[in-house]
Amino acid sequence: MFAVAPLSARWRAAVLMAVCVGVAVAVPVHAQDATPPPAEPPADSTAAATPAAPAASAMPALAAPLAADHDSALVLPVLFEPRPAAAIEAEIQLMTRLQAESLQRFTDFKQREANKKAQAEAKKADMANASQQISLAKKEKRAADQKALETQRRQLDMQQRFLARLEDLYGARVESEQATADYAAARIAECKAELKLNNLGVLTSPAIRKSAATRMALNEMNDALKLRAGRMATAASKEQALVNKRQAALDAFDDMFK
Numbered sequence: 001m002f003a004v005a006p007l008s009a010r011w012r013a014a015v016l017m018a019v020c021v022g023v024a025v026a027v028p029v030h031a032q033d034a035t036p037p038p039a040e041p042p043a044d045s046t047a048a049a050t051p052a053a054p055a056a057s058a059m060p061a062l063a064a065p066l067a068a069d070h071d072s073a074l075v076l077p078v079l080f081e082p083r084p085a086a087a088i089e090a091e092i093q094l095m096t097r098l099q100a101e102s103l104q105r106f107t108d109f110k111q112r113e114a115n116k117k118a119q120a121e122a123k124k125a126d127m128a129n130a131s132q133q134i135s136l137a138k139k140e141k142r143a144a145d146q147k148a149l150e151t152q153r154r155q156l157d158m159q160q161r162f163l164a165r166l167e168d169l170y171g172a173r174v175e176s177e178q179a180t181a182d183y184a185a186a187r188i189a190e191c192k193a194e195l196k197l198n199n200l201g202v203l204t205s206p207a208i209r210k211s212a213a214t215r216m217a218l219n220e221m222n223d224a225l226k227l228r229a230g231r232m233a234t235a236a237s238k239e240q241a242l243v244n245k246r247q248a249a250l251d252a253f254d255d256m257f258k
Helices: 009-026 045-049 085-139 143-198 206-210 212-255
Strands: none
Touching (some): 085 143, 143 212, 206 212
């Protein structure tokens, strides 16, 4: 056996240094630290799918909304042009008189309608009697009397038709006068709603138009106008029917002289 000479202090230091360097290279850095490093968070799968936000210059900033009190475009306009109270009162008086006159004519033509109906029924009785006389003359072979009776029968027929057309005419006049009275009543209601609206203040003021009382009065005014428009349409329809009945009466009158 060979005896190993002990290393000198210099050689022992060199060998120890080489060993320490080799261990430092072989062992990971974290092995030298007793506390394990924190785990990195997992990647967010949605982050990759979310598109990148556009540049600030590509989307202009929206202006802050303005309150209705500061935006003239959102102010309630003047929906009904105000009229002087004197003009409204004058119209109420005019419509009151029109209503009274129409109701009076309604009564008058109602009576005329009944009279013409009775006269037309009387003519029907005359026509029935003439038809019996014609049958009797035909049976007795009185040709001349039969011919004269047939002529009389045709005249009675045209007279009865004329009276019936007058009955229809007066009936249409009754309906027309009632529609006119109803229209006048609607105009009076409209004027009263207009006065109520005007009494709330000067409508040219946005603050007055904005108030709850004014908005309620505006709705009442609009309802009154809607009623008046409906009554006006009805009156116009009845007037057109009256025109047709009047023409029929004229035609029936002309037929009596043909």
